[in-house]
Amino acid sequence: MDTSNLLIRAVGALAFALSIAGFCVISERLTKLLFAVSSLAWGAQYYLLGVNTGFFIMLLTGVRQAVTIYADVMGRGLRLCLVAGFSAIALLIAYFTWQGWLASSLPLLATLLGTWALFMMGNVGMRKATLVTNMLWAVHGYLFDSWELCLTMIVITVANLYGLYRLRGATVVP
Numbered sequence: 001m002d003t004s005n006l007l008i009r010a011v012g013a014l015a016f017a018l019s020i021a022g023f024c025v026i027s028e029r030l031t032k033l034l035f036a037v038s039s040l041a042w043g044a045q046y047y048l049l050g051v052n053t054g055f056f057i058m059l060l061t062g063v064r065q066a067v068t069i070y071a072d073v074m075g076r077g078l079r080l081c082l083v084a085g086f087s088a089i090a091l092l093i094a095y096f097t098w099q100g101w102l103a104s105s106l107p108l109l110a111t112l113l114g115t116w117a118l119f120m121m122g123n124v125g126m127r128k129a130t131l132v133t134n135m136l137w138a139v140h141g142y143l144f145d146s147w148e149l150c151l152t153m154i155v156i157t158v159a160n161l162y163g164l165y166r167l168r169g170a171t172v173v174p
Contacts, residue, residue: 008048012148015041019152023159029069036065042149051144052097057107060089061114068118079119086115102143110136127164131157 018038022031043058064086071079094108110133117129134153141149 004048008045008145009148011041011045011048012146015045016148016152020155023156032065032069036062036069039065042146045146045148046144049144049146051099051103053094053099053104054107054140054144056093056097057090057111060086060093061111064111064115064118071119074119083115083119087112090115102140106136106140106143110140124164124167127160127167130160134160 015038018034018041022034022038025031025034039058039062043055043062046052046054046058067082074082090108090111094104098104113129113136114133117126117133121129134157138150138153138157141147141153
């Protein structure tokens with residue numbers, strides 16, 4: 001294994017560990033912070049892989065994740081403005097880094113849906129939207145040699161499905 005491939009795999013392993021750690025902590029804010037840092041690590045892996053749209057979208061995702069730490073205290077109007085702003089930036093990123101339909105549209109669709117879900121949906125709706133975004137990122141990771149991202153999306157999807165199962169029939173308090 002050459003040095004550059006070893007670095008790509010090491011960054012992917014770090015991103016995987018940060019993503020899983022986000023599910024293991026109890027604090028919602030620490031979870032979101034770990035997800036933000038893991039998104040930056042995924043961005044670094046995409047940079048090393050030469051996938052420009054994935055790189056910039058992951059950086060944007062990291063910033064968005066950090067902002068969502070405070071989403072619970074934001075009014076609906078501010079959350080809508082943030083959705084519009086992050087979506088506009090994502091569209092610009094895809095436009096300026098366009099590498100083809102799969103390379104650019106999969107991360108774009110994932111981030112647009114994820115942005116809406118994180119800022120505007122409740123727990124169950126957000127989890128369902130996350131199932132779709134996980135699928136988009138898993139396919140993208142597979143197509144562009146990030147098997148670590150594929151594995152992460154599988155683990156997160158299983159955890160998410162389990163969470164949805166546990167929520168089924170439970171009284172959800174807003």
